[in-house]
Amino acid sequence: MLYLSRRVDFSSMHSYRNPKWSDERNQEVFGLCSNPSGHGHDYQLEVMVKGALNEASGVVVNTVDIKKIVGGFVDQELDGKFLNKEHPHFMTKIPTTENLVTYLWDAISPKLQNCELHRLRLHENPFLYAEKEEEKMVRLTRKYHFSAAHRLHSDQLSDEENIRLFGKCNNPYGHGHNYYLEVTVEGIPDPVTGMITDLSYLDEIVDSVVLNKFDHKHLNLDTSEFEGLNPTSEVAAKVMYDMLSPYLPNLYKIGLWETEKNYFEYMGPGVSA
Ligand SMILES: Nc1nc2c(c(=O)[nH]1)N=C([C@H](O)[C@H](O)COP(=O)(O)OP(=O)(O)OP(=O)(O)O)CN2
Numbered sequence: 095m096l097y098l099s100r101r102v103d104f105s106s107m108h109s110y111r112n113p114k115w116s117d118e119r120n121q122e123v124f125g126l127c128s129n130p131s132g133h134g135h136d137y138q139l140e141v142m143v144k145g146a147l148n149e150a151s152g153v154v155v156n157t158v159d160i161k162k163i164v165g166g167f168v169d170q171e172l173d174g175k176f177l178n179k180e181h182p183h184f185m186t187k188i189p190t191t192e193n194l195v196t197y198l199w200d201a202i203s204p205k206l207q208n209c210e211l212h213r214l215r216l217h218e219n220p221f222l223y224a225e226k227e228e229e230k231m232v233r234l235t236r237k238y239h240f241s242a243a244h245r246l247h248s249d250q251l252s253d254e255e256n257i258r259l260f261g262k263c264n265n266p267y268g269h270g271h272n273y274y275l276e277v278t279v280e281g282i283p284d285p286v287t288g289m290i291t292d293l294s295y296l297d298e299i300v301d302s303v304v305l306n307k308f309d310h311k312h313l314n315l316d317t318s319e320f321e322g323l324n325p326t327s328e329v330a331a332k333v334m335y336d337m338l339s340p341y342l343p344n345l346y347k348i349g350l351w352e353t354e355k356n357y358f359e360y361m362g363p364g365v366s367a
């Protein structure tokens with residue numbers, strides 16, 4: 095089986111409002127997104143399909159055909175529209191990223207030929223995306239930033255072994271990174287709010303439980319969470335998962351960008367992708 099991906103872009107306006115609720119209630123639940131005049135996003139939709147290689151043509155499916163099918167569909171239905179007012183499905187269902195990706199999954203899967211839809215990832219902005227994969231629940235990923243210093247050093251190895259294994263990263267004073275932390279939750283979008291998890295709750299938890307502890311800190315020297323641990327990014331991803339999971343019962347994955355080139359993820363004990 096081969097997997098391939100094509101990105102399709104569109105811009106839409108939306109407003110998060112339950113028409114049965116008062117302005118105050120909508121404001122309380124949806125915050126700024128409840129503005130009845132709406133606001134907009136430049137969405138990026140990553141369409142990943144799977145299929146068998148056609149030996150004669152050398153392709154599973156022509157990506158230009160995916161562009162025509164999916165691009166044509168979003169151009170006609172979503173691009174340049176105020177979804178709550180102009181799209182029948184979203185007149186009654188709140189156009190959250192989770193609901194949008196679910197709608198797109200149901201609409202696009204039957205249209206594809208010579209391949210099957212494997213995953214849709216809908217980016218609302220560079221810090222938020224929702225995704226749907228075959229036979230999986232919807233997932234929502236939020237990206238956060240913090241800066242921290244660390245020294246790679248294991249107490250279980252000799253000084254020579256530490257230097258040999260970690261080189262410059264074993265510098266006694268440490269060194270620093272611009273970390274990007276991705277927190278992924280999964281679930282069924284709430285039928286009333288259209289959300290898997292309230293983003294303001296997620297932000298509050300990640301801020302108070304992780305970012306406030308680690309931002310602008312030396313992980314080895316200033317944090318109790320890394321006491322006795324070597325703060326590699328594998329260990330850091332696991333530490334952060336364990337810190338967040340008691341507050342986020344639907345936590346699916348922690349992704350940690352240590353640098354732009356080094357990425358690590360942890361899905362909890364015994365879980366694999
Ligand atoms: N398995 C792991 N290997 C390494 C880790 C880690 O956490 N787990 N961490 C480091 C260092 O912390 C290091 O600072 C990253 O170094 P490096 O890959 O060299 O940095 P860049 O991504 O900026 O790449 P350049 O080659 O320097 O451009 C090392 N290994």
Ligand SMILES: [Zn+2]
Nearest residue numbers: 244263269271
């Ligand atoms: Zn480092």
